[in-house]
Amino acid sequence: MRLSRAMSIIAVLTASVAVAACGSGQTGSSGGSTASKQVTMDEQQATKRAEEIIHQAVDGMSPKPTLKRTGLTPVGACVADDHSAGERQQVTLSYQLTGVPGTEAKTLVRQARDAWVKRGYKFQSSDADWSDSFPSVSMRTVSDDFWMTALTGVVDKAKGEGLAAISVTSPCFAADGSRTADPASFRQVPTDEQAERRALDHSSRIYDALLVRHAPMREAEGLATYQDGEDTYAHHAWSTEPLNEDAMVQALARAKAHFGSLGWTLRQVPTATGVPALLARSAEDESVARLAPSTDGTLRVAVTTPTVRRRSASA
Structure with a gap:
């Protein structure tokens, strides 16, 4: 699984869950409005x-x-x-x-x-x-x-x-003005316990490396298994407590050292906060992690892990 493909999956999974969470509180006929996100x-x-x-x-x-x-x-x-x-x-x-x-x-x-x-x-x-x-x-x-x-x-x-x-x-x-990925193409499917266990294990190790407390779980966060066509992924998302810029930079530095010690591929990309997000990929199980500073001061963490079935098919 290429990092670019995996990060697109993380982005769309996060967006689709957020849309569902926000829509759940709407009244009247607005519940079917998520199609406009494309x-x-x-x-x-x-x-x-x-x-x-x-x-x-x-x-x-x-x-x-x-x-x-x-x-x-x-x-x-x-x-x-x-x-x-x-x-x-x-x-x-x-x-x-x-x-x-x-x-x-x-x-x-x-x-x-x-x-x-x-x-x-x-x-x-x-x-x-x-x-x-x-x-x-x-x-x-x-x-x-x-x-x-x-x-x-x-x-x-x-x-x-x-x-x-x-x-x-x-x-x-x-860049050519064509449409973005459609969150509707992703759907939640029955739990893949093995993939979810690996995603949770990665999240737990990231949490230990960051050395900051996590925030209460939001509606758009948590653990689930999703499918896109024939590809199935476990996805776990959570956030830290709000951090000032120095604490954010230090936490990301610790995460970078953690991924480096495991041999994960690392990449940094700019964000609106001024502190770069950290993208990491494991060559061992093709899991991908995204640690992105948010404008509310929290560090948003998302881990996506492909199922063994998917990885075996691509070997």
């Missing part, structure tokens, strides 16, 4: 849509901030892939909200949240903790699966002054 776009369309989502949050704000672009390359390789030729890309736009008093940062983040909620966008996990002086909120669009975050960076903690920022990331799209 998105066709190009770089120009992705950038235009990301800008639209940002302005939906910002244009009605009071006090009125000034957008200051951050980040050097808004268009980059899909973080879920290992396509060295750039077959799939994604757009990430990030702005600081400047020109307003630092004490208004929390207010701006709340206004962004309210504007997105008004348009029917969904929380990635839960609403922000508004008792916190420096909250953050992560959400996603329903129809086209753009992910966005509004957060407050600390400027002066004693005075309660911060700097609000907004980031929007598109789903992955092919």
Whole structure:
């Protein structure tokens, strides 16, 4: 199993489970809306849509901030892939909200949240903790699966002054504008105990190597067996507790050393957080692990292991 193929599987499995989890709480006839997740776009369309989502949050704000672009390359390789030729890309736009008093940062983040909620966008996990002086909120669009975050960076903690920022990331799209992988092609099948045991074993060793606590399991996480055509995989996903940047870098360094000691193939890819995600593949059982920093401060861990039946067929 090539790393690029495996990482695409991890990305789509994670997305499909997340879609199912978010859809489970909807009412009326919206339960059948997951088919719209198969998105066709190009770089120009992705950038235009990301800008639209940002302005939906910002244009009605009071006090009125000034957008200051951050980040050097808004268009980059899909973080879920290992396509060295750039077959799939994604757009990430990030702005600081400047020109307003630092004490208004929390207010701006709340206004962004309210504007997105008004348009029917969904929380990635839960609403922000508004008792916190420096909250953050992560959400996603329903129809086209753009992910966005509004957060407050600390400027002066004693005075309660911060700097609000907004980031929007598109789903992955092919460089030629063709459609992304369809989560509907993956379906959950009866448990493959041997593959799931191997996936859990890898996850457990990763957890031991990271030396950070895990967060409570989210609806989009857990262990299951999935099938794509004739290929069957065990997939285990979980998250750490929120980490600051230094702790995140140190945890990933420990994970890198762990994989290196096992002889796994390693690759790093950029993310919107500024800390690269770590992709690793085992030549022994073809398992693939993805450790990706998230904008909410957690480290998202996903392990995908092919069944023995699948591996025997490809030998």
